[in-house]
Amino acid sequence: AQSVTQLGSHVSVSEGALVLLRCNYSSSVPPYLFWYVQYPNQGLQLLLKYTTGATLVKGINGFEAEFKKSETSFHLTKPSAHMSDAAEYFCAVSDNQAGTALIFGKGTTLSVSS
Amino acid sequence: EAGVTQFPSHSVIEKGQTVTLRCDPISGHDNLYWYRRVMGKEIKFLLHFVKESKQDESGMPNNRFLAERTGGTYSTLKVQPAELEDSGVYFCASSPQPGSYGYTFGSGTRLTVV
Numbered sequence: 001a002q003s004v005t006q007l008g009s010h011v012s013v014s015e016g017a018l019v020l021l022r023c024n025y026s027s028s029v030p031p032y033l034f035w036y037v038q039y040p041n042q043g044l045q046l047l048l049k050y051t052t053g054a055t056l057v058k059g060i061n062g063f064e065a066e067f068k069k070s071e072t073s074f075h076l077t078k079p080s081a082h083m084s085d086a087a088e089y090f091c092a093v094s095d096n097q098a099g100t101a102l103i104f105g106k107g108t109t110l111s112v113s114s
Numbered sequence: 115e116a117g118v119t120q121f122p123s124h125s126v127i128e129k130g131q132t133v134t135l136r137c138d139p140i141s142g143h144d145n146l147y148w149y150r151r152v153m154g155k156e157i158k159f160l161l162h163f164v165k166e167s168k169q170d171e172s173g174m175p176n177n178r179f180l181a182e183r184t185g186g187t188y189s190t191l192k193v194q195p196a197e198l199e200d201s202g203v204y205f206c207a208s209s210p211q212p213g214s215y216g217y218t219f220g221s222g223t224r225l226t227v228v
Binding site for chain 1 (some may be wrong): 149156159205
C-alpha cells in the first residue's frame, strides 16, 4: 500500500530564508508525486507534480521538488521565502494507473516571519 | 473558465441530522472525486465518479454516506444521520481525464457536527 510521511507538522522560516518541506513516500510501483498548497479559506492548488522524466520538477511561485528514488523522497524547496508563502502544504502520491486516488500526507503548515 | 464550486462553504448541524453537500465540477469534466479531511488527519479519498457512474467508492466510510451525480453534472454527498466524527472538510475535485494528475479541487465544505 502507498503512504506519505511529511516530516514536521509546522515549519517556521524568516522572510528570505530557504524553505524546505520534507516528504517521504512508500510505493510498490513507480509513483506519481505531487505537492499541493492550501491558502487560508481556499481550495487545494497544485504546486507541482512528478510523473516521469526529469527528477527535478519546477512548479509555481518559485517552488521546486526533486524525486529521489533511492531515498523515496520528494522534498519541496524554495530558495527565498516570501510572506505570501504562508500556507499549508500537502505531499501526495498515487500509482501510475489512471483513475486511482491520491494518498496525502498530513500536511505541513509553513509560517513566514518578517 | 469557472472552477470547481462547492457549497455550502460551511455547515453546522446537530448530531442525528442530515446534511447534503454539493459540488459543481468544471464544465465538461467527466471525472469527479470526493475527499475529506477529518481534523488532524490526512485528506482521504472517498469516491470517484465517471459521468454518473461510481467508478470507485472504496473510501466511503459507511452507509450513512450517499453520493450521487445526477446526469453526470453536479454531485451531492449526503450524510444521514450525521455523527460527531463526520466533522471535517469535504473537498471535491474534477478532471477531464481519469488520473490524479489532472485534478482541480474546490474550496471545500467545512462540516461541523455538534
